[in-house]
Amino acid sequence: MRILTFLHSFEPGGVERVALRLVCRWRDQGIDAPLFLGRGDGAMGAELGRDLDPHVPRGPGFSVAGFETLWMIMTLPGFIRRTRPDAMFCAGNSYAVVAVAMKLLLGRRCPPVLAKISNDLERRDMVWPVRTAYRLWLRIQGRFIDHFVAMAPGLEREIAALVRPGAGAISIIPDPALSLDQIDRLRAVRRKRAGKGRWFVAIGRLARQKNFGLMLDAFARAAGPDDRLLIFGEGPERGRLAARSRRLGIAGRLCFMGHVPDPALRIGQADAFLLSSDYEGVPAVVLEALAVGLPVIATECSAAMRSLLGDGALGRLVPAGDLAAFARVLADAPGLQHAAASLAQARRFTLEAAAPAYLDSFARIAARPTEAFLVACRQPIPSTMTSPL
Structure with missing residues (x-):
């Protein structure tokens, strides 16, 4: 064939x-x-x-x-x-x-x-x-x-x-979105981080669909002075987002990491994974975050999101485009309560x-x-x- x-x-x-x-x-x-x-x-x-x-x-x-x-x-x-x-x-x-x-x-x-x-x-x-x-x-x-x-x-x-x-x-x-070998490697990168503040991470193409502007606005509104946001990915919106971060006064706490191979291997020390898209199918980056063992804060950008996050056991959902709701959840970022469940969920989506x-x-x-x-x-x-x- x-x-x-x-x-x-x-x-x-x-x-x-x-x-x-x-x-x-x-x-x-x-x-x-x-x-x-x-x-x-x-x-x-x-x-x-x-x-x-x-x-x-x-x-x-x-x-x-x-x-x-x-x-x-x-x-x-x-x-x-x-x-x-x-x-x-x-x-x-x-x-x-x-x-x-x-x-x-x-x-x-x-x-x-x-x-x-x-x-x-x-x-x-x-x-x-x-x-x-x-x-x-x-x-x-x-x-x-x-x-x-x-x-x-x-x-x-x-x-x-x-x-x-x-x-x-x-x-x-x-x-x-994953392979069994990749899941093993991702789970192995999870480790505690010393220092003040929380690290939020996101992975995605810097394009309008992903609505990173909403993420930056929520971070500016709700994050503490020692918190950091790392965004892995490249795309046509980078210049506009960088300018927005300067207007919001968060440029010193935001790092655009650019395109890197296997970015999920570099998020093991983060405290939560963020997704702010207007629409998605089954976001592979969410599955990667679950494989690492991170709690997820995401917009309800797909009919699959509730089942992906175990109806709230693996993260928090907010309405797409809702800045106030995203900021509220970011201010009180949830910890992952069911590490075994996140691993089991990731293993359903393998090559x-x-x-x-x-x-x-x-x-x-x-x-x-x-x-x-x-x-x-x-x-x-x-x-x-x-x-x-």
Whole structure:
């Protein structure tokens, strides 16, 4: 079986990191798993892509950074025709437009597509006209994409209600954010720290979705003079966030650590892990924090968050975007009361468990002729939809 994965680049991102680890795991198991990239650069290339030998289409003579999606739509059909994969892996929500475009451009010659739903589908952060259009886009995906993966129990209901794929077209495969060996290494880094104050840590791309501005505001409002905040990650919002920290008067207590390989290995002395996102799927960084043994303070940015945090046993949840609530919880950061439970939760989301489960799903959809394109052609797309408000 040949499984084709397509990604924008090696730029750091949770979706891309998980996809690259799956490709490596499948190849270790003897699966033919080609990798297609819109462009070949990015910090994870040296970290995870050394032996992957991705196919990168010859560029148009200038950088395609910023419009990799369009470039992939233009160049991926030819690669599919040449390599004839048995199935394709759509690694996250942002890649669904490429998957649907392949179905339209290739028709019945397009291999079946399995798509992982990597982000919240409700998207309450959107204004209602945009949210209505987004829900229409989800319905279109349900017509064209063959199979969907929910990354945690409970998320399949969201997919069924908003994407509405065909019967039997949803699997639940816990997100392979960790490996058993990685969990052992992460648990080993937990240790006490001498000195005053508390250390708060966060990991994530410095992008608008992550709403690090909310985290900085809450820290400025509730943290003590000896408290520190360390943020691991890089992204387009760094300059704006640095300026914000100076306006808030916390620049001396805030450290931007940049992109580092395996940042979770460096948070073992922290007192709590922070997540301030507006929306997420199953945040891999939360699972890493649980593997380390840190309590979590997070926004309720996903339908999976309550179950991830054991209904409050492993951390505290606040409404997304609620500065006052985030600051209140940060001021009285909880200690982790159930270390064994955090370890057990982390072990549910491993590469060792997920990789064969994905292969089973690929085998099922590759064994039958794809029906999604034909169904989509037969059924009209609804012209009106009920407002989500």
